[in-house]
Amino acid sequence: MWIYEKKLQYPAWVEGCDLRIAKGLFAQYGGPDSELSAGIRYLSQRYTMPVKEVKAVLTDIGTEEMAHWEIIATLIYKIIDRADPEEMKKAGLDAQYIQHGHDVYPHDAAGVPWTAAYIQAIEDPVTNLTEDMAAEQKARTTYEHLINLTDDRGVIETLSFLREREVVHFQRFGESLRMVQEYMDKKKY
Amino acid sequence: MKIDRERLEMLKEIMAVDFSSIELNLYLDTHPMDQKALAIHNDYAIKLMKLKEEYQKKYAPLTHEIISKCPWEWIEEPWPWEIDYEMGGR
Ligand SMILES: [Fe+2]
Numbered sequence: 001m002w003i004y005e006k007k008l009q010y011p012a013w014v015e016g017c018d019l020r021i022a023k024g025l026f027a028q029y030g031g032p033d034s035e036l037s038a039g040i041r042y043l044s045q046r047y048t049m050p051v052k053e054v055k056a057v058l059t060d061i062g063t064e065e066m067a068h069w070e071i072i073a074t075l076i077y078k079i080i081d082r083a084d085p086e087e088m089k090k091a092g093l094d095a096q097y098i099q100h101g102h103d104v105y106p107h108d109a110a111g112v113p114w115t116a117a118y119i120q121a122i123e124d125p126v127t128n129l130t131e132d133m134a135a136e137q138k139a140r141t142t143y144e145h146l147i148n149l150t151d152d153r154g155v156i157e158t159l160s161f162l163r164e165r166e167v168v169h170f171q172r173f174g175e176s177l178r179m180v181q182e183y184m185d186k187k188k189y
Numbered sequence: 190m191k192i193d194r195e196r197l198e199m200l201k202e203i204m205a206v207d208f209s210s211i212e213l214n215l216y217l218d219t220h221p222m223d224q225k226a227l228a229i230h231n232d233y234a235i236k237l238m239k240l241k242e243e244y245q246k247k248y249a250p251l252t253h254e255i256i257s258k259c260p261w262e263w264i265e266e267p268w269p270w271e272i273d274y275e276m277g278g279r
Contacts, residue, residue, distance in 0.1 A: 006251050007204055009211070011274035056218040064211060074270040157277055168215065175219040 002063070009067040010161045012074040013154035019091030021150040022079040023109055026096075028146070028162075029072045030106030030114035033138035035162075039065035041119040041135065045128045051183050054125070054176040061169050068162055073104045075158055126184070129177040136170040190267040196248050197275065203244055203251075206237045 028034050042062035049055045080088065080102055088097045095111050106114040120131055143163035147156055192200075213230040220226060245255055253263050 003252055003254070006249070006269055007200060007207075008269045009204065009208060011201055011204060011277040012270075013274045013277040053218055053221065057215070060211075060215055060218060064215075070270070077270055154277060168212070172215050172219055179219065 002066075008071055008074060009064070010071055010158060012071045012078070012158045014075060014078045014158075015152045015154040017079055017083060017087075018150050018152045018155065019079060019083055019087060019093060021146065021152060021155055022076050023091060023093050023096070024146050024149060025072055025076050025079075025109075025155075026107055026111075027109040027142055028139070029069065029076060029104065029108075031108035031112075031142070032118040033135060033142050034106075034108070034114065034118075035065050035069040035072055035139070036106055036114055037118045038135055038139060039063075039069060040116065041121065042132065044119070044121040045132070048123050049125055049128075051125070051176075051179050053179055054129070057172055057176050061172065064165070064169075068165065071158065071162065075155060076104050077102075079155075125180045126177065129173055129180060132173045133170055133177065136166045136173060140166040140170070190271045191273050192267060193248075196244075197272075199240070199244050199248075200272075201274070203237070203240050206233055206240060209233050210237055 030036060039062050042058045042065065046055050046058035046062065049058060080093065080096075083091075083093075083102075085094075085097050088094060099105070099111075108114070120128070122128060140163055143159050143166065147159050147163070150156060210230065210233045213226055213233065216226055217223065217230060241251055245251055249265055250257065250262050257263065
């Protein structure tokens with residue numbers, strides 16, 4: 001089960017109101033390589049994982065991704081909350097305002113709604129973990145693209161924290177993959 | 190939403206210690222025999238428990254699992270996304 005803790009994992013802050021970057025941040029909220037995709041992917045893959053260490057990794061990283069999803073939503077909320085319809089329109093957020101107002105709905109930077117088709121769980125632990133490692137790299141790259149497009153120090157700092165987490169997750173999944181391979185070699189002989 | 194300075198400092202400290210604990214948790218998942226990391230994890234666990242207890246006694250619940258006065262304290266604002274963290278990590 002999960003229990004809600006009334007705190008964020010990182011003190012997300014924004015300096016100004018860079019509405020253009022708020023639109024971009026939806027990539028990590030409801031896009032293919034978003035925190036939402038990551039969390040749902042890892043938590044869906046853990047049931048058939050044969051190695052106990054890796055059951056823990058999938059559960060713990062999956063849980064952390066949901067905390068990152070909340071951080072992204074917080075950044076978006078803090079930026080768009082005070083924006084009026086006219087300001088949103090100027091920043092290319094008119095479709096967002098028309099369909100969702102100031103709510104943080106899981107769609108990507110172009111407005112495409114999130115779908116489970118972005119992720120896979122296919123039982124083979126090597127295949128699953130290889131997808132997970134790729135997912136971490138795709139998320140890292142997305143963070144770098146987002147950081148390149150804003151001057152807001154708060155957004156940059158918060159995204160840099162999230163970017164580093166992707167690097168750590170990639171490392172842990174790499175170790176997990178090696179553990180799974182050792183386990184499968186032992187089973188064979 | 191602004192919150193009392195001392196409360197904000199303490200909340201940030203809890204967030205920082207909790208983050209260290211999460212990082213060690215992930216590391217230990219794939220290095221379960223690393224005694225040095227385990228010892229650091231256990232130090233953080235004690236520190237975190239004490240800090241959370243103190244914060245919840247002084248300010249507000251972090252989870253619903255603690256004793257509440259009337260009215261039910263859990264519903265009190267601010268929620269995490271509403272807090273002004275004032276320059277984040279600093
Ligand atoms: Fe991640």
